[in-house]
Every structure is written in C-alpha cells, then in structure tokens.
Amino acid sequence: MEETKFTSQENELLELLTYFKGMIVIDDATPLYNRLILQEEMDHLNNQITDITDFAKEHTAFRNIMDAERIKNWTTRKTIECPHCKTEYSMIPVGEIMLDDGLTYFQYYCDRCFMNFEANQPNNTPDMIVFSERYLADLGNKVSGGKTKQETLGITNDQMRQKRQALINIKETNKKFMTDNHLAVEANSSFMEEIMAELIHWREAKAHFINLQQGGQAN
Numbered sequence: 425m426e427e428t429k430f431t432s433q434e435n436e437l438l439e440l441l442t443y444f445k446g447m448i449v450i451d452d453a454t455p456l457y458n459r460l461i462l463q464e465e466m467d468h469l470n471n472q473i474t475d476i477t478d479f480a481k482e483h484t485a486f487r488n489i490m491d492a493e494r495i496k497n498w499t500t501r502k503t504i505e506c507p508h509c510k511t512e513y514s515m516i517p518v519g520e521i522m523l524d525d526g527l528t529y530f531q532y533y534c535d536r537c538f539m540n541f542e543a544n545q546p547n548n549t550p551d552m553i554v555f556s557e558r559y560l561a562d563l564g565n566k567v568s569g570g571k572t573k574q575e576t577l578g579i580t581n582d583q584m585r586q587k588r589q590a591l592i593n594i595k596e597t598n599k600k601f602m603t604d605n606h607l608a609v610e611a612n613s614s615f616m617e618e619i620m621a622e623l624i625h626w627r628e629a630k631a632h633f634i635n636l637q638q639g640g641q642a643n
C-alpha cells in the first residue's frame with residue numbers, strides 16, 4: 425500500500441480541522457444539552473477529516489504519476505531555440521514562470537544573449553489542454569483586415585489541417601491521460617472549496633464552542 429500523498433492545501437485543512445477538534449472540550453462541567461451539540465460538531469469535523477483523507481488516498485496514484493512526469497520534465501534535455509538569437513540548444517529548464525495567460529512555462533537560459541526565455545508551450549498536462557484549445561480557436565479568429573490569423577501567418581490549408589490534427593492529438597492524449605487517472609482538476613478544486621467554506625463556518629464557530637463549554641446558551 426503506497427503512502428497517501430496530501431497536497432499542501434489538504435494538509436492545511438487537516439491541520440485546521442484538528443485544531444478545531446482540539447477546541448471542543450466536553451467534561452463534567454458541560455451542560456447535557458450543550459454536550460450533545462458539541463458531540464455533533466465533533467462528529468462533523470471527524471467526517472470532514474475522513475472526506476479529505478479518502479479523497480487524497482483516491483488520488484495518490486495519480487499524484488505520483490504527475491510528480492514523476494514533473495521530475496522527468498525538469499530533468500530531460502530538449503532541443504530549444506532561443507527566440508532572440510535563434511541559436512539551438514540542448515538544455516534543461518532553469519526555472520518556470522506563470523505568464524499572463526495563466527499557464528506555466530519552463531524558462532531556459534541563453535548563454536549568448538545572457539537572457540532567460542520561455543518555452544513556447546506550457547510545461548504540464550492540465551495547462552497543455554487549455555493551451556491547445558486556445559491555440560486552435562485562435563487560428564480561426566479574424567485579425568485586422570478581415571483575414572484569419574491562419575491567413576496572416578501564411579499557413580496553408582494543408583499545413584493548417586496537419587497542425588490542427590497534431591494539436592487535437594496532444595489535447596486528446598492529455599485529456600485521456602487525465603481521465604484515465606480519475607482526475608478532474610475541477611472536481612478537485614470544487615471539493616476543496618466546499619471544505620474551505622465549511623472551515624470558514626468553523627472559524628466563526630470558535631467563539632460558539634467556548635461559549636458552549638462554559639455553559640452558555642446554544643444559539
């Protein structure tokens with residue numbers, strides 16, 4: 425059985441949930457009615473912890489694949505052309521950067537220009553799907569003069585068809601890779617948002633716990 429891999433967000437949530445659990449003290453001084461409420465809240469926190477742990481367990485295999493892919497990408501030499509001086513290099517990335525399009529690209533260093541430059545496509549599978557979709561849509565877009573981007577770039581229909589097919593293949597391969605590994609990036613983030621919303625509730629409940637433990641009225 426492989427060790428469950430938690431994301432930093434999950435770890436943070438688990439820490440918070442444990443913290444809130446620690447705030448619930450049920451002892452002899454706790455009035456019976458409040459005791460029931462506190463127990464209910466304790467059960468709820470425990471359920472959240474179980475949900476996050478189960479989710480992480482379910483996604484551990486996929487996360488390991490993604491990590492391996494990431495390590496491979498960082499350490500594999502690629503032939504890259506510097507966009508400034510057009511020199512071709514076989515190199516490994518020196519860093520990564522999120523550009524204005526919200527996608528993450530590797531950065532390379534040209535020792536002729538003494539400058540970093542970015543790769544012309546993203547360095548990870550989820551971003552690559554978005555990139556391919558945008559690129560395909562963009563080629564058909566009209567630019568100034570009423571021509572499409574394809575026409576202005578002087579790409580023939582044959583080249584266009586090839587390029588489109590290549591991009592569709594990249595997109596489909598990546599999508600298949602993602603679904604085969606039961607990953608819905610969106611599902612992951614909405615799941616986290618749900619838990620996060622709950623936690624905001626718990627944060628607000630802090631005073632409430634203390635109040636209940638001190639024999640105050642439930643509200």
Ligand SMILES: [Zn+2]
Binds near residue numbers: 534
């Ligand atoms: Zn250069």
